[in-house]
Amino acid sequence: MAYAGSMDAPRLGAPVPPVHLRSAMPELRTSLQPRILYATPEMADFVKTGGLGEVAGALPRALRSHFDVRVLIPGYRPVVDAFAEIPVVARLEAQAGVPPCDLGLVETGDGMRIYVLLAPDLYDRDGTPYGNVAGDFPDNDLRFARLSLAAAEIALGADPAWAADLLHLNDWQAALAPAYLAWRHVRVPSVLTIHNLAYQGLFPRDNLARLGVPEHAFQIDGVEFYGQLSFLKAGLYYASHVTTVSETYAREIMTPNPAADSTGSCAPAPARAASPASSTASTRAGTRAPTRTSPPASRPTTGRASAPTRNPSGASSGSPSRGAPSSPSSRASCTRRASTSRSRPPRPSSPRAANSW
Numbered sequence: 001m002a003y004a005g006s007m008d009a010p011r012l013g014a015p016v017p018p019v020h021l022r023s024a025m026p027e028l029r030t031s032l033q034p035r036i037l038y039a040t041p042e043m044a045d046f047v048k049t050g051g052l053g054e055v056a057g058a059l060p061r062a063l064r065s066h067f068d069v070r071v072l073i074p075g076y077r078p079v080v081d082a083f084a085e086i087p088v089v090a091r092l093e094a095q096a097g098v099p100p101c102d103l104g105l106v107e108t109g110d111g112m113r114i115y116v117l118l119a120p121d122l123y124d125r126d127g128t129p130y131g132n133v134a135g136d137f138p139d140n141d142l143r144f145a146r147l148s149l150a151a152a153e154i155a156l157g158a159d160p161a162w163a164a165d166l167l168h169l170n171d172w173q174a175a176l177a178p179a180y181l182a183w184r185h186v187r188v189p190s191v192l193t194i195h196n197l198a199y200q201g202l203f204p205r206d207n208l209a210r211l212g213v214p215e216h217a218f219q220i221d222g223v224e225f226y227g228q229l230s231f232l233k234a235g236l237y238y239a240s241h242v243t244t245v246s247e248t249y250a251r252e253i254m255t256p257n258p259a260a261d262s263t264g265s266c267a268p269a270p271a272r273a274a275s276p277a278s279s280t281a282s283t284r285a286g287t288r289a290p291t292r293t294s295p296p297a298s299r300p301t302t303g304r305a306s307a308p309t310r311n312p313s314g315a316s317s318g319s320p321s322r323g324a325p326s327s328p329s330s331r332a333s334c335t336r337r338a339s340t341s342r343s344r345p346p347r348p349s350s351p352r353a354a355n356s357w
Contacts, residue, residue, distance in 0.1 A: 033068040036060075037115075037164035039151040041144065041173035042129050043071060045108060046079045049128055051245065052171060052195045061112055070162070072115040072151055072174075074123045074143070075104070079116055086116055090158045097210025098145050103158060115159075117150055141203045144231065145211045148176035155181065155188040166190065172201030175235025176211070179223065182238045183214055192239040194232075197253050201231030 042048050044057030060069045073079060080086065086104035094100040101119035108114065117123065122143045131137050150158075151174060157163040167190040169177050178190040203211075207229055208218060218224045223234040236242055244250040 033066070035068045035070075035162065035165045036063065036168055037070055037072055037151060037154055037166070038168045038170075039072040039147060039174040039177060040170045041074065041147065043073050043114075046073070046082055047076055047129055049130070050195075055195070055245065056170065061110070064112070070113045070115060070164075072147070072154065073117070074129070074147055075101075075116045075118045075120070076123045076129055077125070080118070080124070086118065088118065089115075089161070092117075092150055092153055092158060095149055096212035098142055098149055098212060101146060101150070103150065103154075105159070115150075115154065117146060119146060122146060141201075141207050141211060141229075141231075144173040144201065145176055148174050148231075149180055149212070151177040152180040152184075152186075152188075156184075156186065164188070168193065169235060169239065171195050172199055172230075172232040172235070175201065175231045175239075176213075177235075178238040178240070179217065179234040180212070183212075183217065190239045191241050191243060192235040193243045193245065194249075194253070195245055197232075200225070200233070203229045203231075205229060 038056065038060045040052065040056040042053040042056060044053040048054060048057075056071065056073075060071050063069045075086075083106050086106050088102045089105045090103040092101050092103055099119060099122060101117050101122070104116040104118050106114050106116060122139070125137070126132055127137075130140060137143065148169075151164075151167055151169065154162075155164045155167055155177075165188075167177055167188060169175055169190060169192045171194065175192055178188075178192070181188050181190075202225065205218060205224075205228065207213075208215065211229075213223060213229065213234075216222075217234075218229065222237060223229050223231075225233045244253065
């Protein structure tokens with residue numbers, strides 16, 4: 001399937017028609033409403049494990065009166081089974097070790113348009129979106145790298161009829177999207193919403209190549225978190241803005257907490273404090289809290305998807321529920337602190353270079 005219509009070469013000296021910066025879109029834009037892609041690993045219409053699914057089912061609909069909003073969600077079995085037919089609007093090719101998939105577009109009864117990632121090998125499984133009774137799925141890095149990469153590709157015009165002006169990304173599962181754009185030196189505004197800081201998407205460094213993550217990004221100012229790759233850290237660093245589900249939770253994760261040894265892990269640097277976004281408090285990505293030379297005691301130590309697996313009721317095995325952590329010790333820090341023996345690399349000179357959005 002072609003992504004855009006072909007254009008005959010213009011005659012010598014003839015004016016060249018303008019081309020969309022991110023896609024050669026054959027259709028004229030019929031609405032001046034900003035286009036928002038809401039990327040989420042769950043949505044209450046089809047599947048949810050807690051508050052994230054509820055928000056994903058309500059917020060995009062609330063924004064429709066002012067914005068042209070579409071949702072992006074993996075094609076889990078309940079999602080695919082909810083529709084008699086799912087028209088395919090694009091083919092998303094494989095990138096590094098991230099498998100290819102088809103991009104479907106459906107519409108709910110109330111007119112909400114939803115992109116569905118059609119990749120049965122990744123998403124057609126028993127259990128929750130993240131695992132089953134045996135634990136987290138071992139390929140969750142690929143499953144949600146595919147979600148993040150799809151969000152970036154839609155912003156670049158993978159659907160010839162629609163390209164996002166803004167990406168709204170939710171939790172670690174979609175947090176690599178702004179990083180993929182930055183590594184391609186493409187500037188698309190993005191908002192990352194943290195629903196639960198305890199879930200960070202931690203994987204071994206050995207997974208960098210198969211996810212298409214460049215080696216130069218594996219550093220304190222990038223995706224590295226105590227020697228592991230962190231999806232959430234990538235989103236915190238590369239996204240234009242970061243929001244939380246409430247001002248209370250924003251203050252909580254930005255406040256020093258000796259009991260959890262998190263020392264205000266998301267506290268913004270003084271020169272980078274951001275203004276509130278929507279109704280939530282926000283903070284610029286790429287910030288760092290005071291020096292600490294040892295990892296937090298509550299940090300997950302495995303390279304699996306994140307903190308403990310959630311079950312369908314929203315609870316997690318041996319951990320707090322999908323919502324805000326129930327105790328300080330359950331909260332993991334989101335950015336690695338600089339060791340006193342490790343100097344900070346210089347920031348790029350450009351104000352919006354690949355590592356500074």
